[in-house]
Amino acid sequence: MDIITGFADVLTPKILMWIAIGVTIGYLVGALPGLGKATGVAVSIPLTFYLHPVAALGMLIGIAKGSAAGSAVSAILINTPGEPASAPTALDGYPLARQGKAQKALKMGLYASVIGDFLSTLVLIFLAAPLASYALLIGPVELCAILLFSLTFIGGLSGRSLIKGLIAAAFGVFFATVGIEPETFVPRLTFGLLELDDGIKLVPMAIGMLAVAEMIAQAGNLKALDAEFEQIKDGTAHEDRVILRSEWRRCIPVILRGTFIGSVVGILPGLGASVGSFLSYAATRKASKTPEKFGTGMIEGIAAAESADNAVVPSSLVPLFALGIPGSVIAAILIAAFILHGLTPGPLMFKQQPRLVADVYAAMLCASLIMLIIGSVGQRLFAMVIRVPLRLIIPGVLLLCSIGAYLETSTVFSIWVMLFFTGLGLLSRKLDFSFVTFLIGFVIGPNLELSFRQSIQILNHDPANLIHHPIAMAFGFLTLGTIWWVGRGHSPVVAAPTSATRNSREEEA
Amino acid sequence: MIKRRTLLGVATALSFSAFSGPVLADDYPTGPITMLVGYGAGGQTDLIARATANVISKQLGQPINVINKPGVGGAVAARELTHANPDGYTILFNSNALINLAPFVMKNADFKPDEFDYAGMITAFQLALAAPKDAPFNNLAEYVEWAKKNPGSSYAALAPEARLYINEIMKKTGIQVNIVPVQSGSEMINALLGGQVMLAYSGGIHYRYPDQLKSIAATTTFRHPSAPTVPTIEEQGFQLGMDTRTTLILPKGTPKAVIDKLSAALKACQTDADFKKVADAADIPIQYLDAAEATKEMTASTAKNKAIMKAAGIVSK
Amino acid sequence: MRRADVISGVILAVFGLITLFIIIPWQIEPGPAGYMSPRLVPVLMMVLITGLSVLLAIRNLASDAAPGDEPPLFTWAEMLAIVKIATVFAVAIALYFWVSPAVSGGALVAGSLIALGERRPWVIVAMPAGLLITVWLLFYKVLGTAIV
Numbered sequence: 001m002d003i004i005t006g007f008a009d010v011l012t013p014k015i016l017m018w019i020a021i022g023v024t025i026g027y028l029v030g031a032l033p034g035l036g037k038a039t040g041v042a043v044s045i046p047l048t049f050y051l052h053p054v055a056a057l058g059m060l061i062g063i064a065k066g067s068a069a070g071s072a073v074s075a076i077l078i079n080t081p082g083e084p085a086s087a088p089t090a091l092d093g094y095p096l097a098r099q100g101k102a103q104k105a106l107k108m109g110l111y112a113s114v115i116g117d118f119l120s121t122l123v124l125i126f127l128a129a130p131l132a133s134y135a136l137l138i139g140p141v142e143l144c145a146i147l148l149f150s151l152t153f154i155g156g157l158s159g160r161s162l163i164k165g166l167i168a169a170a171f172g173v174f175f176a177t178v179g180i181e182p183e184t185f186v187p188r189l190t191f192g193l194l195e196l197d198d199g200i201k202l203v204p205m206a207i208g209m210l211a212v213a214e215m216i217a218q219a220g221n222l223k224a225l226d227a228e229f230e231q232i233k234d235g236t237a238h239e240d241r242v243i244l245r246s247e248w249r250r251c252i253p254v255i256l257r258g259t260f261i262g263s264v265v266g267i268l269p270g271l272g273a274s275v276g277s278f279l280s281y282a283a284t285r286k287a288s289k290t291p292e293k294f295g296t297g298m299i300e301g302i303a304a305a306e307s308a309d310n311a312v313v314p315s316s317l318v319p320l321f322a323l324g325i326p327g328s329v330i331a332a333i334l335i336a337a338f339i340l341h342g343l344t345p346g347p348l349m350f351k352q353q354p355r356l357v358a359d360v361y362a363a364m365l366c367a368s369l370i371m372l373i374i375g376s377v378g379q380r381l382f383a384m385v386i387r388v389p390l391r392l393i394i395p396g397v398l399l400l401c402s403i404g405a406y407l408e409t410s411t412v413f414s415i416w417v418m419l420f421f422t423g424l425g426l427l428s429r430k431l432d433f434s435f436v437t438f439l440i441g442f443v444i445g446p447n448l449e450l451s452f453r454q455s456i457q458i459l460n461h462d463p464a465n466l467i468h469h470p471i472a473m474a475f476g477f478l479t480l481g482t483i484w485w486v487g488r489g490h491s492p493v494v495a496a497p498t499s500a501t502r503n504s505r506e507e508e509a
Numbered sequence: 510m511i512k513r514r515t516l517l518g519v520a521t522a523l524s525f526s527a528f529s530g531p532v533l534a535d536d537y538p539t540g541p542i543t544m545l546v547g548y549g550a551g552g553q554t555d556l557i558a559r560a561t562a563n564v565i566s567k568q569l570g571q572p573i574n575v576i577n578k579p580g581v582g583g584a585v586a587a588r589e590l591t592h593a594n595p596d597g598y599t600i601l602f603n604s605n606a607l608i609n610l611a612p613f614v615m616k617n618a619d620f621k622p623d624e625f626d627y628a629g630m631i632t633a634f635q636l637a638l639a640a641p642k643d644a645p646f647n648n649l650a651e652y653v654e655w656a657k658k659n660p661g662s663s664y665a666a667l668a669p670e671a672r673l674y675i676n677e678i679m680k681k682t683g684i685q686v687n688i689v690p691v692q693s694g695s696e697m698i699n700a701l702l703g704g705q706v707m708l709a710y711s712g713g714i715h716y717r718y719p720d721q722l723k724s725i726a727a728t729t730t731f732r733h734p735s736a737p738t739v740p741t742i743e744e745q746g747f748q749l750g751m752d753t754r755t756t757l758i759l760p761k762g763t764p765k766a767v768i769d770k771l772s773a774a775l776k777a778c779q780t781d782a783d784f785k786k787v788a789d790a791a792d793i794p795i796q797y798l799d800a801a802e803a804t805k806e807m808t809a810s811t812a813k814n815k816a817i818m819k820a821a822g823i824v825s826k
Numbered sequence: 827m828r829r830a831d832v833i834s835g836v837i838l839a840v841f842g843l844i845t846l847f848i849i850i851p852w853q854i855e856p857g858p859a860g861y862m863s864p865r866l867v868p869v870l871m872m873v874l875i876t877g878l879s880v881l882l883a884i885r886n887l888a889s890d891a892a893p894g895d896e897p898p899l900f901t902w903a904e905m906l907a908i909v910k911i912a913t914v915f916a917v918a919i920a921l922y923f924w925v926s927p928a929v930s931g932g933a934l935v936a937g938s939l940i941a942l943g944e945r946r947p948w949v950i951v952a953m954p955a956g957l958l959i960t961v962w963l964l965f966y967k968v969l970g971t972a973i974v
Binding site: 186 | 541549572577578579580581584585588589592615617618661663687688689690691692695699700703704705706
């Protein structure tokens with residue numbers, strides 16, 4: 001698979017333009033607290049229906065990357081992380097901004113993001129294909145075991161309660177069974193509605209649960225959020241606006257460490273960007289000679305958090321590309337986009353469409369570089385966007401969401417679907433059920449069901465035959481281990497970000 | 510204030526509605542076309558569908574979005590087609606087994622030839638029962654022997670008709686085999702290559718892997734050009750030889766002008782170099798039939814298969 | 827949170843049972859002979875949910891969080907926001923059927939602006955108009971496709 005041809009295909013004005021648009025949208029979306037990359041991508045998928053596949057995929061991945069970087073902006077400027085993964089950024093970024101060094105902080109946030117993102121994309125490119133060659137070892141039995149493990153792991157980590165996480169996952173799988181059953185042609189749970197024959201569509205569901213529910217939650221909190229709008233001091237001294245060489249020297253190892261941690265976290269299914277950025281922040285603090293100064297404006301803190309938070313995005317596509325398994329919400333939502341544009345993620349992808357894969361890789365690398373340009377140019381402008389009051393943003397987002405949902409079926413039915421899942425999204429935020437796990441369960445559901453049924457047949461209806469499938473057994477034990485370990489309360493609970501919206505930490509990965 | 514808003518709303522509404530007019534058949538197509546495929550991505554039907562879509566799209570000058578809707582050998586996609594507008598913007602590319610075979614095996618998937626319009630057929634399937642190259646059997650008799658000594662082996666079925674064959678074999682010989690459902694040719698190939706199943710029903714795509722897979726029986730009425738030494742299923746004692754072809758299926762009531770345009774565009778596949786490359790990779794025979802011939806073939810083959818099923822005593826479940 | 831957990835546990839358990847014994851048999855036919863039942867996975871999931879919900883309820887029943895020291899589930903502001911936005915959507919959908927999609931979209935934006943407290947008339951008019959025009963430009967011109 002020749003990455004050079006990939007670049008040749010991608011370095012055209014049109015495709016670069018769409019990638020740039022994606023990165024810009026992502027940066028904006030990331031900078032707005034409450035909207036995250038998952039939402040941004042879900043809402044934008046319908047917009048890409050009529051684009052050339054490489055442009056479409058480049059744009060969507062650009063949104064994911066840009067959003068991971070843009071989330072630093074609001075973390076630094078208004079102490080409200082644009083995405084939960086940027087919460088550690090706020091810990092040191094906001095104090096720096098208060099000291100008049102906002103631009104320095106913003107620059108470091110951007111550079112750390114770009115470096116982390118670029119290096120992690122290289123990890124994806126070099127790792128995915130080799131991993132894919134092991135794919136034949138993964139038959140239906142192994143796949144079922146891996147999916148079960150992923151779902152359990154994800155359910156255990158997002159949210160404070162393993163039980164609730166598993167319930168959310170089970171609901172996700174249950175909702176995925178709505179529609180005509182693909183083996184027996186029997187309609188399931190369609191209540192006679194023709195529109196449900198094809199199942200519930202992910203896009204209106206995701207838009208409702210993630211975006212609209214979040215908008216309404218914020219609308220209910222308007223007074224508190226308005227009060228958070230404070231003045232941003234801008235330093236006039238030159239050294240307050242750029243990054244000094246000494247600071248670079250201190251931050252490079254931090255960035256590399258953060259990229260490594262982020263990449264590993266991304267590859268493992270279910271952990272998510274927040275775990276990556278918090279781990280990186282904690283690791284850097286531990287390795288520092290002045291750990292007590294963290295939280296007062298240490299620029300290494302920003303470097304650590306942002307490099308890891310961005311590194312998670314490309315590496316979370318490794319299990320998706322290599323095995324066809326989504327390990328995060330963003331990967332799950334991107335599957336739909338990939339398939340829509342003719343690329344079926346999975347090991348066969350490398351053999352059957354090497355050109356398209358090379359194009360996507362090239363597009364991703366270009367997106368990293370474009371992000372640098374857009375971030376640098378737009379920092380001043382983006383800072384101003386945050387000052388737009390929520391009461392103006394929410395209606396615009398509601399319209400965008402409705403259009404995005406409507407585009408799916410060109411009927412009002414998908415708006416109803418969106419509203420239904422908005423309700424579920426609100427309830428799950430309040431009752432602390434992880435809607436992220438629910439969405440992943442929904443996306444994995446059909447695969448899980450098919451591989452489960454195939455497994456029953458292959459195992460000849462006899463569980464003892466699992467002996468012949470050591471990989472499956474290994475994952476089975478891992479699943480049981482997760483249940484036991486998390487169930488006893490060792491779950492690495494992600495610290496709540498300093499945002500006025502409760503449970504917005506769910507809106508991540 | 511209120512008046513201004515109403516005026517604005519009316520103005521916007523009018524300007525929007527000005528842009529959504531009816532679509533005339535003369536200038537078909539004026540926008541992108543959706544092509545449904547009844548199998549998962551990567552399988553034979555999907556590959557030919559995408560190759561066909563490329564050719565047709567070039568001929569008609571509009572993009573074609575290929576959307577996979579796997580399930581029940583294409584019945585799920587066909588069901589969606591029956592709800593689409595008969596304007597030529599939603600078409601289905603699938604094996605015609607969905608109409609002339611599957612309904613006799615599965616009561617739920619009951620489609621009749623006159624429920625649809627046909628724009629043409631383009632390739633034939635070299636249907637066969639395929640096995641890994643190193644399997645210790647080379648024909649049905651040897652397979653049955655082996656299966657008797659190894660009960661509980663697996664068979665990959667990607668459509669109702671796939672089940673038909675193994676069910677009949679099981680009924681007649683008393684072997685016990687587990688049927689593993691798969692959604693596409695590529696899943697079926699993976700299952701064979703990975704050793705998950707010992708036998709599978711293939712549409713011919715296994716000829717892409719001559720070093721790893723072999724046919725043990727051709728389920729068509731003719732011996733395969735790719736494997737002339739492999740006897741047909743009729744020669745091996747089961748009167749169940751049935752042929753299928755990839756067909757461009759349209760909702761009933763599509764205007765003739767639209768059908769003819771699609772039919773003419775489909776014909777270009779015969780001479781298109783890229784299309785040939787895809788077909789040759791798996792030895793897929795290109796046999797073009799236009800709209801009229803395709804419709805005739807549908808009715809004829811459905812009646813023929815019905816008779817075969819009746820003679821074999823197969824009842825749809 | 828504990829009382830809320832007990833209640834959600836109970837409600838989910840009841841929902842699970844209703845689904846298991848009423849909804850699934852009603853909505854999913856048993857499949858044809860020789861195939862695996864289409865009811866299998868839905869039933870499995872519901873059994874899991876029911877069991878886990880019971881566990882949830884029991885676990886939180888036994889916890890020692892004093893009742894009354896938990897914040898209410900939905901604050902008044904949130905409930906108000908939900909009602910307001912729901913009304914806006916209802917009106918917008920009705921307008922979609924009675925008038926036109928464009929008016930519906932405009933009403934959605936204008937309505938939610940008002941619901942959130944915006945009172946400046948020029949914003950209430952300009953934003954819907956501006957957004958609709960941008961959307962129109964983006965779809966009909968740049969992407970070359972129709973939405974409605």
